[in-house]
Amino acid sequence: MSDTYVECLVQTKPSALKKLLKILLIVLTVFFAIIMFVIPLAFIPAVALGVGAYFANMFSDIEYEYLYLDKEIVIDKVMAKSKRKRVATYSLDRIEVLAPIKSYHLDNFGRRDNAKVKDYSIGEELQPDRRFVMYYEGGEKILLSPSEEMIKVMRNVAPRKVFKD
Numbered sequence: 086m087s088d089t090y091v092e093c094l095v096q097t098k099p100s101a102l103k104k105l106l107k108i109l110l111i112v113l114t115v116f117f118a119i120i121m122f123v124i125p126l127a128f129i130p131a132v133a134l135g136v137g138a139y140f141a142n143m144f145s146d147i148e149y150e151y152l153y154l155d156k157e158i159v160i161d162k163v164m165a166k167s168k169r170k171r172v173a174t175y176s177l178d179r180i181e182v183l184a185p186i187k188s189y190h191l192d193n194f195g196r197r198d199n200a201k202v203k204d205y206s207i208g209e210e211l212q213p214d215r216r217f218v219m220y221y222e223g224g225e226k227i228l229l230s231p232s233e234e235m236i237k238v239m240r241n242v243a244p245r246k247v248f249k250d
Contacts, residue, residue, distance in 0.1 A: 089242075091153040093232040094163075097208045103145040110138035143168065149205045153235055156242055160205050172205065175227070177243050181220040183236075184248040186228070191218055200226040 117131035148163040149172075156177040162170045184190040194200075206216045206228040217236070219227040231239075240247040 088155050089153065089238050091151075091232070091235045091238050093151040093235050095149045095151070095205075095207055095230045097147045097149065097206075099145040099147070103141065107138065107141040107145050110134055110141050114138050149230075151205075151229065151231055151235060153238060158239075173203070173227075175219070175221055177239060177246075179222045180243070180246055181222070182246055182248070183217055183219040183229075183239065183243075185250050186214055186216045186218050188218075188248060188250045190248045190250070191220075194218075194220045194226075200224060202226045202228070204228045206230040 114131055114134040114137075117127045117134060121127040121131055143164045146165045148166070150161040150163055150169075152159040152161070158175045158177065160172045160174075162172045164170070182190055182194060200220070201224060203225060207230045210216070215230055217229045217231060219229060221227055236247065236249055240249065
């Protein structure tokens with residue numbers, strides 16, 4: 086049994102709405118903190134807005150870490166570079182296909198309307214588009230942005246399921 090280990094960290098692009106919400110909550114927190122010296126009851130909204138700003142920061146700064154070890158892909162979600170959460174684990178034996186997002190290999194799979202879409206990619210289309218689509222065990226469509234090294238290792242293990250086009 087060969088134990089191959091590959092790690093890949095992907096920074097997602099936060100939406101404009103999340104950025105705006107984070108900035109708005111920070112500004113309102115500072116505003117109510119200043120008013121708190123004049124009106125003591127402003128302490129309550131200042132604390133509530135501060136907690137909201139903290140969580141808005143956590144959910145706007147998201148990275149995904151892909152770990153490949155022994156025919157298994159583990160995806161962790163890293164929020165604000167401080168909190169890590171295991172999101173999913175996928176076995177390479179149970180994937181149907183892994184190919185670039187605009188690949189012709191996905192033509193037969195693209196007609197599935199009932200597939201649940203899970204996006205663990207960078208969240209935007211770049212030129213050239215480096216995102217990949219993985220169909221997993223009949224019901225899931227997973228969007229990923231793996232590194233070249235990770236694709237190469239997975240292709241060596243499952244050459245009929247993993248495509249680079």
